[in-house]
Amino acid sequence: TQLLEQSPQFLSIQExxxxxxxxxxSSVFSSLQWYRQEPGEGPVLLVTVVTGGEVKKLKxxxxxxxxxxxxxxxxxxxxxxxxxxLYLCAGVASGTYKYIFGTGTRLKVLA
Amino acid sequence: xxxxIQSPRHEVTEMGQEVTLRCKPISGHNSLFWYRQTxxxxxxxxxxxxxxxxxxxxxxPEDRFSAKMPNASFSTLKIQPSEPRDSAVYFCAxxxxxxxQYFGPGTRLTVT
Numbered sequence: 001t002q003l004l005e006q007s008p009q010f011l012s013i014q015e016x017x018x019x020x021x022x023x024x025x026s027s028v029f030s031s032l033q034w035y036r037q038e039p040g041e042g043p044v045l046l047v048t049v050v051t052g053g054e055v056k057k058l059k060x061x062x063x064x065x066x067x068x069x070x071x072x073x074x075x076x077x078x079x080x081x082x083x084x085x086l087y088l089c090a091g092v093a094s095g096t097y098k099y100i101f102g103t104g105t106r107l108k109v110l111a
Numbered sequence: 112x113x114x115x116i117q118s119p120r121h122e123v124t125e126m127g128q129e130v131t132l133r134c135k136p137i138s139g140h141n142s143l144f145w146y147r148q149t150x151x152x153x154x155x156x157x158x159x160x161x162x163x164x165x166x167x168x169x170x171x172p173e174d175r176f177s178a179k180m181p182n183a184s185f186s187t188l189k190i191q192p193s194e195p196r197d198s199a200v201y202f203c204a205x206x207x208x209x210x211x212q213y214f215g216p217g218t219r220l221t222v223t
Binding site for chain 2: 098101
């Protein structure tokens with residue numbers, strides 16, 4: 001069974017701080033996605049990474065796919081209260097359609 | 112586009128009752144996914160349709176759960192009979208050729 005472990009599970013920080021969230025697996029994925037989910041809503045796609053070692057930036061968010069395509073990280077610079085939410089990673093293995101979702105990191109940014 | 116539409120947004124029912132959740136995918140999308148989200152188990156895939164055909168229902172918990180997609184613009188997830196352990200948020204997501212998924216707002220189901 002493919003598992004995606006995310007760490008930390010919970011994170012509470014002050015506005016302006018930096019943070020990194022990790023997504024780890026023993027399985028290789030052909031692509032990996034990061035989502036943010038706010039209370040009462042469905043997950044919203046932030047980014048898709050497909051190449052080992054790939055780095056993508058989305059404003060203050062930096063996403064990296066591990067060289068072996070087994071892990072990924074999300075780094076937020078100068079966090080804002082609007083970054084508060086549940087961050088989910090999801091990976092899909094080669095030749096399949098099925099996304100395996102991570103356990104999630106619940107981020108709270110305090111003003 | 113209005114995005115993925117789900118109804119109802121909230122459902123409270125008694126154990127043993129039938130529950131039907133509805134989903135309208137984004138127009139033009141040919142893949143549809145039903146997920147269940149709980150604090151304990153996170154987001155789990157229940158069933159996947161491609162071009163209205165169920166491709167993988169291995170995530171459906173048991174025979175009490177069934178899903179249909181009679182046409183490209185509508186899908187239902189039915190639980191009969193419902194049990195308290197079915198309480199969760201159920202999401203529908205659609206995509207084109209199983210690419211990037213777009214999620215609906217979810218249906219929060221409470222079975223008492």
